[in-house]
Amino acid sequence: MEFKVNSVELEKLLNKIIPAVPTRTPMPILENFLFDIKSGVLTIFATDLEISLKSSLPVTTEEEIAVVVPAKLLFEIVRSLKETDILFKVESNGKIHLLTDNGEYTISYLEAEEYPNVPTFPSEENKDEVVELELSGSGLKFAFDHTSFAMSKEEMRPAMMGTLLEFIEEGLRFVTTDGHRLVNLLMEGVGTDVHNQYIVPEKAVSVLSKVIDDQIVKVFLSKTHVSFILKDIELITRLIGQKYPDYKSVIPLENEYKMKVNTKELQNAIKRMMLFSTSNTRRVKFSVAENKLEISAEDLDMGTAGKENLYCEFDGEPLQIGFNAAYVNDILAHNTGEDELIFNLHSPTKAVIIRPVKQKENIDLMMLLMPVRLNN
Amino acid sequence: MEFKVNSVELEKLLNKIIPAVPTRTPMPILENFLFDIKSGVLTIFATDLEISLKSSLPVTTEEEIAVVVPAKLLFEIVRSLKETDILFKVESNGKIHLLTDNGEYTISYLEAEEYPNVPTFPSEENKDEVVELELSGSGLKFAFDHTSFAMSKEEMRPAMMGTLLEFIEEGLRFVTTDGHRLVNLLMEGVGTDVHNQYIVPEKAVSVLSKVIDDQIVKVFLSKTHVSFILKDIELITRLIGQKYPDYKSVIPLENEYKMKVNTKELQNAIKRMMLFSTSNTRRVKFSVAENKLEISAEDLDMGTAGKENLYCEFDGEPLQIGFNAAYVNDILAHNTGEDELIFNLHSPTKAVIIRPVKQKENIDLMMLLMPVRLNN
Numbered sequence: 001m002e003f004k005v006n007s008v009e010l011e012k013l014l015n016k017i018i019p020a021v022p023t024r025t026p027m028p029i030l031e032n033f034l035f036d037i038k039s040g041v042l043t044i045f046a047t048d049l050e051i052s053l054k055s056s057l058p059v060t061t062e063e064e065i066a067v068v069v070p071a072k073l074l075f076e077i078v079r080s081l082k083e084t085d086i087l088f089k090v091e092s093n094g095k096i097h098l099l100t101d102n103g104e105y106t107i108s109y110l111e112a113e114e115y116p117n118v119p120t121f122p123s124e125e126n127k128d129e130v131v132e133l134e135l136s137g138s139g140l141k142f143a144f145d146h147t148s149f150a151m152s153k154e155e156m157r158p159a160m161m162g163t164l165l166e167f168i169e170e171g172l173r174f175v176t177t178d179g180h181r182l183v184n185l186l187m188e189g190v191g192t193d194v195h196n197q198y199i200v201p202e203k204a205v206s207v208l209s210k211v212i213d214d215q216i217v218k219v220f221l222s223k224t225h226v227s228f229i230l231k232d233i234e235l236i237t238r239l240i241g242q243k244y245p246d247y248k249s250v251i252p253l254e255n256e257y258k259m260k261v262n263t264k265e266l267q268n269a270i271k272r273m274m275l276f277s278t279s280n281t282r283r284v285k286f287s288v289a290e291n292k293l294e295i296s297a298e299d300l301d302m303g304t305a306g307k308e309n310l311y312c313e314f315d316g317e318p319l320q321i322g323f324n325a326a327y328v329n330d331i332l333a334h335n336t337g338e339d340e341l342i343f344n345l346h347s348p349t350k351a352v353i354i355r356p357v358k359q360k361e362n363i364d365l366m367m368l369l370m371p372v373r374l375n376n
Numbered sequence: 377m378e379f380k381v382n383s384v385e386l387e388k389l390l391n392k393i394i395p396a397v398p399t400r401t402p403m404p405i406l407e408n409f410l411f412d413i414k415s416g417v418l419t420i421f422a423t424d425l426e427i428s429l430k431s432s433l434p435v436t437t438e439e440e441i442a443v444v445v446p447a448k449l450l451f452e453i454v455r456s457l458k459e460t461d462i463l464f465k466v467e468s469n470g471k472i473h474l475l476t477d478n479g480e481y482t483i484s485y486l487e488a489e490e491y492p493n494v495p496t497f498p499s500e501e502n503k504d505e506v507v508e509l510e511l512s513g514s515g516l517k518f519a520f521d522h523t524s525f526a527m528s529k530e531e532m533r534p535a536m537m538g539t540l541l542e543f544i545e546e547g548l549r550f551v552t553t554d555g556h557r558l559v560n561l562l563m564e565g566v567g568t569d570v571h572n573q574y575i576v577p578e579k580a581v582s583v584l585s586k587v588i589d590d591q592i593v594k595v596f597l598s599k600t601h602v603s604f605i606l607k608d609i610e611l612i613t614r615l616i617g618q619k620y621p622d623y624k625s626v627i628p629l630e631n632e633y634k635m636k637v638n639t640k641e642l643q644n645a646i647k648r649m650m651l652f653s654t655s656n657t658r659r660v661k662f663s664v665a666e667n668k669l670e671i672s673a674e675d676l677d678m679g680t681a682g683k684e685n686l687y688c689e690f691d692g693e694p695l696q697i698g699f700n701a702a703y704v705n706d707i708l709a710h711n712t713g714e715d716e717l718i719f720n721l722h723s724p725t726k727a728v729i730i731r732p733v734k735q736k737e738n739i740d741l742m743m744l745l746m747p748v749r750l751n752n
Contacts, residue, residue: 073651073680080648095679103645103684105652106674269479272456275449276481298482303471304449308479 001090003061007081020046020053021071032068051237066112121220121227131221141212143174152178159242162199186364204237255344257316267332269308273297276306284325289318321348322374377466379437383457396422396429397447408444410491427613442488497596497603507597517588519550528554535618538575562740580613631720633692643708645684649673652682660701665694697724698750
């Protein structure tokens, strides 16, 4: 059985699919691609049993076949070739020969039966319960880019290791939190009839962020899985089957003092303060007064200290509040597109709410950061 | 005591000196810079006791001082600042305050007495035995770039862990070898009266390769140290005090068959063959015939194999010879500036000699590669 593909087209495709191939796994079969050829279309699958990626391209053949081929090796071979046609000759002895003008490469394959089943959307089994919607690619990318950094890495609380997608009256809400900070992004005017919560695991979010472009994304949600269909690739992931914590109760409703600062200036200053803060606490002190923000840090063991003055607009009583500088930096690094941020403050012990001065159209973005105790 | 420097100028300087600061050392004092101010000039030193780097810049002060400051922290601070003047205020309590328009940063310093002595060239002690010469920066860089990769990493044979500089009648010879391959580069017309051998350790070669530019390099050689003086930086290194092995005896004198190949084409093919060769031997087979070079590799355990045909010019009897593909790739990767290479061959068991078709002016470059046994 033979089929022919262009090396550059195949490379592009494999490059998109390979993120689903696990690098270390107790199931070696997952280190392979499933190649499925039907009606002149080659569909390639990869999965780590949590997420699956799938994409297709036309090939020159009239036959049908499904084989399992070593993912990394095949990708390296295809990537190392200049643009050329590759003739795949699948032999019955478990070998595939890849022929180009100057070269011949032999790899082994396994039978498709050994590869795990990949769920499909919508299917006969799930078509009744599946919720379907369309999102703008740029909106979805914006939402993931601004929320994903606050997901927890603590395996003790699995629900927080994903991004909450919550359908409410006003639209679709994205929430992430690790207990120290929280991001809450509302995408207005996006809706379904069902007001449900879905938790998408970190891996799916991180892979999606890389492949989403400006095109419309079709989303299918079941109780256990979600499928994101992009122009030329489909990602299916398991959902995290846990209850998301009640994030609303930690959001303070009245933080009456507003501090407006330049994002870039604050980020540069915070990065310098991270050089001086104690490495285990990373504590940085904000001393806020009218028109002046002093940030400072010190490491008593190392005998180092730093402080800087920045311009800010502030309408409250002078206030000192401490933060983990790495968390402040995370927020700033994910808002470099915003010229200015507003910090809504109340007291040294109450969470601060941070918002961009200019919200993107149809987006309401809010970040919450817990303070840390100051010594004095 | 105070002095003032421009942050960008200081950053450039520290960036050149910091490669001599060891990252892990049992002597924490070496993780510092020595700042020495005399007559309005700040001279900065760093050393790992093998190599020392030293450079200067003018500063605004009339006083003299020598202090030891934490290298990594100071570099990170200076690098994180926008261009600004920095006022260093050295207090008697062991603290230095760095003042800018918006910020104040405090670091600790130690007394200069605690810092190891840095050798100077030429000095009263070594002026009689020191050999002095000038080399073109571009020539020296070319020599290091084409020879350094073949230095040994085996601590069992310390002499081979450096680059041999040998002054002979015809010029200055650079030799590196690890027992599997050898590079021998003659820089013609460069001379001293003394025909001596000096072995420069790997670290010095690697740091020099990064900082050498096209300007003349002044070299001072003593029996134990060598100093390279560039436009704005001086590197002093200990020499390896061992006898270099008799490299001439391994160079075959009559390899009568010549194979001419395109460097880039061969490199691309070798990289692909590395995907198929057994990972512990990396063996690749060259089957050479008139106008045709077939290279092939296989991994019996993985059931993979690859072979490719390249065009070559060859004037001998058909021949099969095996190499370690990683070593062939090293040679090709360090000769990407050469369009074509000549392989001088004799038999499957005799070392091959590789030279660029076009030698650079006043340079004679020769690379030797030992073959590996083929199975058949």
